[in-house]
Amino acid sequence: MVLSTPSASTSTTVRDDETITNEGEDQECVISTSPASVFGSPIDQSTKDFNFNLVKTLKSFLFDNIFQGTSVQRAYARFYALETIARMPYFSYLSVLHLFETLGLWRRADYLKIHFSQSWNELHHLLIMEELGGNAQWKDRFVAQHIAFFYYWIVVSLYLLNPTNAYNLNQAVEEEAFATYDAFLKQNADYLKQQPAPSQAVKYYSGEDFYLFDAMHHGASSNMGSDSGGAATGRRPDVKTLYDCFAAIRDDEAEHVKTMAHLQKDDNIHLRA
Secondary structure, rough: OOOOOOOHHHHOOOOOEEEEEEEOOOHHHHHOOOOOOOOOOOOOOOHHHHHHHHHHHHHHHHHHHHHOOOHHHHHHHHHHHHHHHHHHHHHHHHHHHHHHHOOOOOOHHHHHHHHHHHHHHHHHHHHHHHHHOOOOOOOOOOHHHHHHHHHHHHHHHHHHHOOHHHHHHHHHHHHHHHHHHHHHHHHHHHHOOEEEHHHHHHHHHHHOOHHHHOOOOOOOOOOOOOOOOOOOOOOOOOOOOOHHHHHHHHHHHHHHHHHHHOOOOOOOOOOOO
16 A cells, blocks of 8 residues: 555544544545554554564574674674664654655654654664774674665665554564663673773763653553653663663663554654643
C-alpha cells in the first residue's frame, strides 16, 4: 500500500477507531489515526519476522567478521559502529517528515520532536564510544560510516513507502542493541565497575539540561502516560562508573524499543509540554 499523507487537521480531529457511515452507502468504514492504518500500512507477522531475522543475521556478520575480537577495546569499536549506524533511522525519519511538511502533505511537530530527541540520545552514545577509543582504527571508521550512509537512504525509502515497516525494522535494531549491551555488561561487570565513567557520559546523564533526555521517553507501558518523560518515570541515571554508563545506554535502547513499538500502534505520543 502506498503511503497516505493526511493533513494535520485529519490527524487531530479523527479519533482512534471512530466509525462513520458514508451517505448512500450501507457499508461502514473505520478510521484510525494510528500510523499502522493512516500514516502508512499495517504489516503482517511474516514481515515482522523477516525484519527481525534480517537484523540478527546482518549484526552477526558485521560484528563476528569485520569487528571480530574478544578484548574490551574491540567491544568499544563494535559499539562505535553500532551507534554510528543506529543514528541513521532518526535522521531518515526527520528528513522525510521535513519533506512532507515542506510539500504541505503532513505536519506533526511531535514526531519531529521525538525523533530529534532520539537522535540526540544516540549522538551522546557515539560521543561516549569515541571517548573510549572505539573510533581509533581507520578501518572501523570507514566501515561504520559507509554502512551508515547506505542505511540512511534505505530507511528514507522505507519511510516514504511505509513508516510502519520502517519503525518495525528499527525496533528490531534497537532490540539487538539492547541485547548486545546487556550481554557486555554481564560478561565484563567486574572490570567495568572498577573504571570511571567517561566525561561525556557524566555530562549527558548528570547535567542540568534534561529536556531532550526526557523528551525521548515514550511507550505503551503504564508508566508512559500523557505526561511521560524521564522525570515522570524517575529515570535519572547515576553515572559514576563505566558499568553505570553502559547500563544507562542499555536502558536508553530499551526506551527506543518501546517508542518504536508504540509508534506502530498509536501516533498520539503525548509529548510533554
